[in-house]
Amino acid sequence: MNLQPAPDSAEEAVSCHALDYSFGDTKAVDSLDLSVRTGEIFGLLGPNGAGKTTAIRCITTLLPVPTDRVKVFGHDAAKEQMAVRRLLGYVPQQLSADAAMTGRENVTLFARVFDVPRRERAARVAQALDVVDLTGAADRMAKTYSGGMIRRLELAQALVSAPRLLMLDEPTIGLDPIARSSVWEHINAVRQATGMTVLVTTHYMDEAEQYCDRVGLMHRGRIHALGTSDELRGQLRDRRRKEAREAGTPVPAGDTATPTLEDVFRDVAGQGLDEEGGDYSDVRSARRTASRLG
Amino acid sequence: MSEAHDGRRPGSADAVDPGRFELLLVPPAPRTGWRVLPARVIAMCVVELQKLRHDRTELYTRAIQPALWLLIFGETFTHIRAIPTGGIPYIDFLAPGIIAQSAMFIAIFYGIMIIWERDAGILTKLLVTPTPRAALISGKAFASGVKALIQAVVVIVIAAALGVALTWNPLKLLGVAVVVILGSAFFSCLSITIAGIVLTRDRLMGIGQAITMPLFFASNALYPVAIMPGWLQVVSKINPLSYQVDALRGLLLGTPSHLLLDFGVLIFAALVGITTASSLLGRLAR
Numbered sequence: 001m002n003l004q005p006a007p008d009s010a011e012e013a014v015s016c017h018a019l020d021y022s023f024g025d026t027k028a029v030d031s032l033d034l035s036v037r038t039g040e041i042f043g044l045l046g047p048n049g050a051g052k053t054t055a056i057r058c059i060t061t062l063l064p065v066p067t068d069r070v071k072v073f074g075h076d077a078a079k080e081q082m083a084v085r086r087l088l089g090y091v092p093q094q095l096s097a098d099a100a101m102t103g104r105e106n107v108t109l110f111a112r113v114f115d116v117p118r119r120e121r122a123a124r125v126a127q128a129l130d131v132v133d134l135t136g137a138a139d140r141m142a143k144t145y146s147g148g149m150i151r152r153l154e155l156a157q158a159l160v161s162a163p164r165l166l167m168l169d170e171p172t173i174g175l176d177p178i179a180r181s182s183v184w185e186h187i188n189a190v191r192q193a194t195g196m197t198v199l200v201t202t203h204y205m206d207e208a209e210q211y212c213d214r215v216g217l218m219h220r221g222r223i224h225a226l227g228t229s230d231e232l233r234g235q236l237r238d239r240r241r242k243e244a245r246e247a248g249t250p251v252p253a254g255d256t257a258t259p260t261l262e263d264v265f266r267d268v269a270g271q272g273l274d275e276e277g278g279d280y281s282d283v284r285s286a287r288r289t290a291s292r293l294g
Numbered sequence: 295m296s297e298a299h300d301g302r303r304p305g306s307a308d309a310v311d312p313g314r315f316e317l318l319l320v321p322p323a324p325r326t327g328w329r330v331l332p333a334r335v336i337a338m339c340v341v342e343l344q345k346l347r348h349d350r351t352e353l354y355t356r357a358i359q360p361a362l363w364l365l366i367f368g369e370t371f372t373h374i375r376a377i378p379t380g381g382i383p384y385i386d387f388l389a390p391g392i393i394a395q396s397a398m399f400i401a402i403f404y405g406i407m408i409i410w411e412r413d414a415g416i417l418t419k420l421l422v423t424p425t426p427r428a429a430l431i432s433g434k435a436f437a438s439g440v441k442a443l444i445q446a447v448v449v450i451v452i453a454a455a456l457g458v459a460l461t462w463n464p465l466k467l468l469g470v471a472v473v474v475i476l477g478s479a480f481f482s483c484l485s486i487t488i489a490g491i492v493l494t495r496d497r498l499m500g501i502g503q504a505i506t507m508p509l510f511f512a513s514n515a516l517y518p519v520a521i522m523p524g525w526l527q528v529v530s531k532i533n534p535l536s537y538q539v540d541a542l543r544g545l546l547l548g549t550p551s552h553l554l555l556d557f558g559v560l561i562f563a564a565l566v567g568i569t570t571a572s573s574l575l576g577r578l579a580r
Binding site: 023060061062063064082085086087088090091092093094095096097098100101102105109110111112113114115116117120123124127128130131141157159160161162163164193194 | 314315316317318319320321322323324325333334336337340341344345348349413414415416418419420421422423424425426576579580
């Protein structure tokens with residue numbers, strides 16, 4: 001376990017404490033402790049079915065949680081749902097833009113439901129579309145967008161209310177590599193310009209390594225390791241070296257010396273990782289998203 | 295981080311100049327209290343109108359069935375005079391019933407759309423906005439009312455073209471609009487309630503099919519309650535569609551009706567529907 005001491009609650013964007021969530025007999029989230037610091041990009045990593053989406057849905061108030069388990073900038077997700085929602089920009093895993101409306105109409109809906117006053121609505125929507133480089137396509141129907149454009153449109157929908165915490169559930173699932181890096185570049189640019197906190201789930205280890213300030217490795221409902229990608233990889237490298245020295249086998253060196261994040265994951269998850277793959281509905285939902293992305 | 299990306303296209307994300315999105319740094323001031331509900335209802339209705347503006351196919355295809363009812367069923371039964379209608383031609387008697395029926399069909403379909411929106415993530419995202427569930431359901435309910443209202447205009451035009459003697463009194467037409475919207479609010483909430491219980495689109499489609507025709511036949515839409523067998527009269531009495539049709543007939547044709555009771559029942563039914571559907575909405579979010 002590499003759990004770091006929790007920072008002061010004042011600088012915590014998200015804190016989960018002993019959070020449980022079960023679907024029937026299945027424990028999707030199992031006494032989860034999580035703390036996301038203000039201003040960072042935090043990556044929640046894990047295979048399908050690890051409980052990432054359930055954890056996200058608890059934080060977004062979609063799933064009912066007991067009091068004092070989940071806090072978003074100090075607001076309790078059970079008692080102050082509306083306050084929490086006002087701080088959130090949420091992009092679910094599915095393609096959640098409405099294909100039967102234009103990009104601009106999609107963003108305007110979210111400006112309306114977040115109470116953006118009429119006099120600044122058009123300007124704010126235009127800025128949100130501009131940030132994700134969709135100004136030129138704003139008045140086209142969303143069904144004519146490419147997969148990457150739809151993700152960027154969803155980003156604009158989430159940004160129009162000036163959230164303090166952006167929550168992205170598998171934002172790059174099903175996208176080609178170019179669209180993936182484009183989505184990440186936009187997330188980064190927005191983060192740099194606004195100082196917004198980003199909580200993202202992904203099962204792409206390379207993305208997490210490249211773009212996240214800190215990562216939490218989640219498996220079977222729990223976080224098994226927490227830290228920067230370098231820290232986690234360094235810790236595993238040092239431990240392997242120590243074990244090798246103690247066992248008297250050759251100490252790994254060169255390219256094999258530093259493990260990848262995936263190695264770290266296999267190490268903390270232990271046996272059974274390959275058999276985990278999410279249930280039927282997880283796979284179906286991921287495939288449906290992928291097929292809509294084209 | 296992004297330094298790792300070379301050769302990116304010009305004008306790409308990190309060329310963002312902070313002045314370009316100053317508005318996105320300030321959260322909007324929240325609406326509070328009673329002002330939340332009308333704002334959300336308007337937002338949902340605007341979405342419905344925008345969608346209809348982009349694609350009017352549904353408006354046309356949904357006009358076919360009521361047109362056939364009026365043209366074939368209405369004309370035929372007007373000639374054979376088999377149904378006692380209190381002195382008015384049968385097609386006149388039928389027209390308000392068909393308006394209510396086409397509104398109900400749209401509303402029942404709305405619950406199926408909620409499940410589709412859930413599967414697509416659209417509903418999920420709306421549930422994470424500062425919108426109380428009752429306000430979201432009210433918004434959806436009235437949006438289905440707006441859709442039904444536009445459909446009602448189409449049916450009224452068809453009926454007028456077939457020679458039905460309808461009122462053109464604007465106040466009465468306003469009453470017709472309110473009745474159509476209230477009825478749709480109830481039936482869309484009924485459908486969302488069932489959606490909240492059965493949770494899947496396939497099951498809801500089946501149930502939707504199974505209840506729409508009985509609701510239609512067990513009402514005064516096609517024939518007066520007086521000629522029904524006793525048990526059907528009881529069903530008709532608790533069927534909000536009967537009250538909707540009664541009000542529509544009274545307003546559009548000037549036949550004797552019980553407007554106060556009709557409006558009372560429709561408002562009550564809509565409120566019960568919104569309450570029940572909101573309390574079950576959480577199940578759809580899971």
